[in-house]
Amino acid sequence: MKTKMNVNQIIKKYNLIFLLVVFIIISTILSPSFLTLNNFLNLLQQASIPGIVALGMTLVIILGGIDLSVGSVLAFSGMIVSMVVFRFQGSAVGILAGCLTGLVVSAIMGLVTGGLISYFKLPDFIASLAMMEIARGAALLTTSGNPVFNLGDAFHVIGGGFVFGKLAISAIFWVILTVILALVLKYSIFGRTLFAIGGNREAARLSGIKTKRNYVVTYVLCAMLSGFAGILTASWMSTGQPTAGTGYELDAIAASVIGGASLSGGVGSVTGTFGGVFLLQILTNIFNLVGLPSYYQRIAKGGIIILALLLNKFVSKSKVK
C-alpha cells in the first residue's frame, strides 16, 4: 500500500501527463507519421541516453545540488571505453573491461565533484562546472581529439541493438534504471535522506543523517549514470566521440524540472523526469517530422519549455487554495 502523495505533488504529476497528452495530440495533427509504432520506438531509443543522464541529474537536484559535468563525463567515459574495446579488438573481454573501466572512471569523477562540494564546501555550480571543463579536456586529450572507430559489432549491440525486432536495448536500460531509482527514492533510507538533505541540510544533519557522505554518494551515482550513458552512446554510434554529450546537462535539468523537481532541493521524481525527457524528445521529433528549420527548432524548444513550466505553476496554484 503506497503512501498518498501530498496534493501539490499529485497535481504536478498529473499535470505532466496532461501536458504529454496535449503534445501528442498536437503532434498527431501536425504529422500523420507521428502516431505510429515505429516512430514511438524511435522516440524511445532517441530519448534513452539523455533520459539516463537526466535520471542522475534528478537525484542531484533533489539533494539540493546541481551537476553541470554530466555531458563531459559521458564523453570521457565513452572515450575510455572505446579505447579499451578497440585495443582488445572488439572482443567480449575488451567490452567487459572497457565498460568496467568507464564506470570506474566516472565514479571517480563523481567522487571528486561530490567531495569538493560536500567536504570542501565549494559551491556546486562552480565545482561541477570546473569538472565539466576538466572532463571534456580529458576526453579530447585521450586521442588528441580523434574519434575512435572500428569498435566491432558485438559492442554495438549494447547501445544500438534491438530485441523483439524494434525495441531498443538502450530504451530497456532506461526504463529499468528509472524503475530502480524510483524504488530507491521511495523505499530505501538513502533515498528518503536525499529529500531531507535537499529540503533542509542543517536540520537533516541535526537529525543524525550523514549528509556529507550521502552527498558524495549521490554525485557518484549521477556520474556513473552519465558514464553508462557514455558507454551506450559510443556503442550506438560505433564511435568514441570526444565531443559527445555536449549540452546534455541543460536538457537534463529542464527535463527534471518539467518532471516536478525543484532547483532549491527536496522535491523531485524520477518518473516525472522520464516524462520530461520524453516530452523534450517529442519536440525534436515533431520538428523533424514537420521539417521545421533548425534555428526555429531551438527557439521553439526554449519557448515550449517555458510554457510547460508556466502551465505547471498555473494549474497547481489554482487547484490548491
Added chain:
Amino acid sequence: MKKNKLVMTLTLVLVMVMMLSACGSEPSDTAANNGSSGTEGSTTGGTEGEAEGTFTIGFSNCSQDTPFFANMTPIIEEYGKGKGVEVISLNADNDVSKQNKDIQDLLSRGIDILIINPVNEDGPSAGIEACNNAGVPVVTVDKNIKKGNDAWVGRDNKEMGRLVGERLIELLGGDSAAGTILEIQGTAGSTTMMDRRDGFHEAIDKVSGLKIVQSSYCDYDRSKAIPATQDLLQANKDVVAIFGHNDDMAMGAAQVCKEQNFENVLVCGVDGLMEAVLKIEEGGYDCTASNDPVLLGQTAVDTALKILGGEKADAFVDAGTVVIDKSNVAEYADSSLDFATMVK
C-alpha cells in the same frame, strides 16, 4: 586528521584521472594516420644536415574536433619535417578570438610563413593583418578568408557535391530515376556545407523525377544525424537515397537504414572517410568524394615552400578530388588510414 587524509585521497584521485587520460594519447591506441598523434604546440625540428636557414612554418588549425581537422596537424608536421622545415602548430578550438591569439603567438615565435585553416572566413582578420604588417605570407588551407592571403589551397566543394550527385543519378538509373532523396545537412552558415549542397542540388535538379528533402542542421555530428534520419524516414515515403554533407553523418544514416530494413536505399557522402570507404567495399554504402587531408596538407606545405622560395603561387590551388564507389574502391581501401588518400 581526517580532513588531511581526505585531501590526500582526492589529490591522488585527480592525479589518477590525469594519468589515465595521458595514457590514452599513446599512438597505438587510435586509428590515427601514420602512427603520430598531434598535440597542441608541438614542434618538429628539421633534419641535421640542413641546419642553416631552416624555415619555420606556423600552422593555425581551426579545431581538433572532427577526424578531418584533427588529422591535418600531424600531416602538415610530418610532411614539413620531411621537407626540412620546422612546423609549429596550434589549435583554436572553434574559437575565433583564440585563433587570433594563436596567430599572434606564432608571429612572436618568429615564423616565416603562416598556414591557416580559419574558424570562419571573416574571423581572424586581426591576426591576418598582423601577418601582413610583419611581412609574413599567409596560405589558407581547406577554408578561405576574405582577404590578406597569398594563396588558398582547398577543394572545390561544389564540384565534390556535384560529382557525388552525378554518380548517384547514374546509380539510380539515369534520367528516368525517380523518388525522394534525404539530404543530411552539416553546420549552418559554413561555406563548405553550402558549396556541397549547391553542387549536389545542381546535379540532382537535372532529373525531374528526383526530389530532395533536407534535414535540420546536424553539425557533422553522427549522434544528431541518426535521430534526424530516423525521423525523416518516418515522415517521407519513397526514399531512394540519402546524401550526407559528410561521411560521418552519412554513416549514421546508413546504420539507420540497416536497422530499419531500408536495404535498397543508396547512401553517399563526402570526405572519403575510411570507415565509409571500407563500407563501400563491404556493401551498405555507395559512394563518396575524397577529401584527402594528406594531399591537402602536403599541397599546403608545398605551396608555402614555393612562396618562401620566392615564387608566386596561384590564388587558388585545387588539391583535387575523386569519386570513390564500388568500381574503384579497391584502390583506396586501406584500414591503416583515416581518410582515402590520393597520394601514392
Added chain:
Amino acid sequence: MQNENILEMRKIDKVFPGVKALEQVDFSVKRGEVHCLIGANGAGKSTLMKVLSSAYTEDGGEVFFDGKILKSHSTDERRKEGIAVIYQELSLFHELTVGENVYMNYYPKTRLKCVDWKKLFQDTQALADSLNIKINASSQVSELNIGQRQLTEIMKALACNAKLIVMDEPSSTLSQSEFEILVRVIKDLKEKGITIIYISHHLEELFTVGDRITVLRDGKFVTCKNIDDITEDQLVEYMTGINISQIQRDESEIHEVSEDKVLELSHMYNHKVSDINLSLHKAEVVGLYGLVGAGRTEVLQSIFGLAPVTAGEIRIHEKKVTIKNPQDAIRHKIGLTPENRKTQGLVLILPVWENMTLVSLAKFKAGGRINYRKINAECDGYKEKLKIKTPSIQTVTRNLSGGNQQKVILSKWLMQDCDILLLDEPTQGIDVVAKEEIYNLIREMTAMGKSIIVVSSELTELLRICDNIHVMYDGKQIMSSNKANFNQEQILHASVIGRTV
C-alpha cells in the same frame, strides 16, 4: 462630531477552505489608547489585522475607521487613510538607508520631480529625534540592531501620518533595554494622539503598555476589559478556557529525583564555555538559565556532538564517552530540539510524517524496503498522543503553527526512543495553550523515565518545570539551585551581574 472610537470592526467573518478563521468578531478601539489584542495561535488575531489592513478581504461584516466605512480593499488606500501595520517579520530593505526605508514610495520630491534626498534625510532625522531615538537617518539598515530596526518600522508608519499603528509581536526579538525604549516611544506616540493596537504573547508586557485588552479564542470574540480590571491568570483562562491555577498547584510539589546519573559533565570546556559541571539524573528536569550569549546553547551543542569538547569529560551512565557528531549522540540515545525550529529542527517542505521519522527511519525498514503502513500507524499515534493540530500527517510541515511544529520535533525524538532530551528554547514563539501542552509533555516524558535538560530565557517557565536550575554567565556556570530553594530574585540577579551574592 468625533466618535470616541477611532476603529470599529463589526461582525467580521472570514472563511478559508475548511476553516472559519473569524466568526462574527466585534472589535473596537478608542481614539488615542493602547489596545492589546491577544489570543492563542490560530485564535484569529493576525487574520483580523490582515482584514484591517486589507491584505485579506472580509467575507462578512464592516470596518469603520474615523467615522466612515472603509469600502476600498486596497492596502495602499488603507495606508493613506492612516492605518499602518508593523508585522513580526519586519519589511525593511537591509541594503538601503534608514531614510530610504522610512520614505519608501513616498519620497519628497524636488520641483524637477527628482527625489529630494536632502529633505528626506532631514525629515527622517527629525522624526527620530522627536521620538528621542538614537538612529542616524543615513545609516544602512543592515548596520542597525534589531531594536533599531523595529523603531525604523515605527518611523515608517509615522512618516505617512498614521493615525492607527498595529504592532504585531514587536518585542519578540528585543532585549530588555530595547523594550524599554519601545515602551517610551509608545508613550510618546500616545501623547501625539496616535492610537496603537499591540499584539503580544508576553502577557507581562501588556500590563506595562496597555489600556484595554481584547481576547479572541478560536476565531470568536471572548471579552474586552480594562487592563486594571484583570489579572494575568484570568487572561490566560480567557485565552485557553483552562483553569491554570490548579495545574500550577500540582507542579509546585517537589518530587524525588532518582540516584541514577544518566549524564554528567565534568569540568567540560569548549570554544565558548568553561568548566561546566552538572549531572542529570534519571527522570530529572534540569534547567539552564542565563542571558543571551551566556553559553547555554553551546553546552547542549557539546553534548550533541556539534561543538568539540576541548577539555574535561562527558560521562553517560558513569562511563566516559566521546561524542563527535550527531550520529554519536543519537547512538547514546540523546536527542536535541534546536533553538531555531524552522531552520534547524524541521524540513519545512516535507510532510509531517517525514519530519517525524527523520531520525528513526531505519526502524521502519522491513524486508529491504520501508514499510509505509507502519509509518502511517505510528505517526498517527504520535499525532493523537501529542495532540498535534494538523489536517493529516501528509500535511506539509510548513503549514503548522509554531507549537504544533515543536510537537512534531518532539515526536521525532520520542520515536527514536531517546533517554536524554536536550530542549533549547522549546516554547519560544508558542502560544499559551500549546505551552501548557508542552509542559505537560515534559512531565509525561519524565514519568516515562526520560531525562531532560531545558534551556530557556523564561525564568518563570524553568521555575515551574525544573528540579534543578543552573545559571550561566559569559560561558561560565555561576550558580546552581534546587527546587526546594528556588529564589527567583536571586537567580535573576546572578544571571545579570555574573555572580552570586
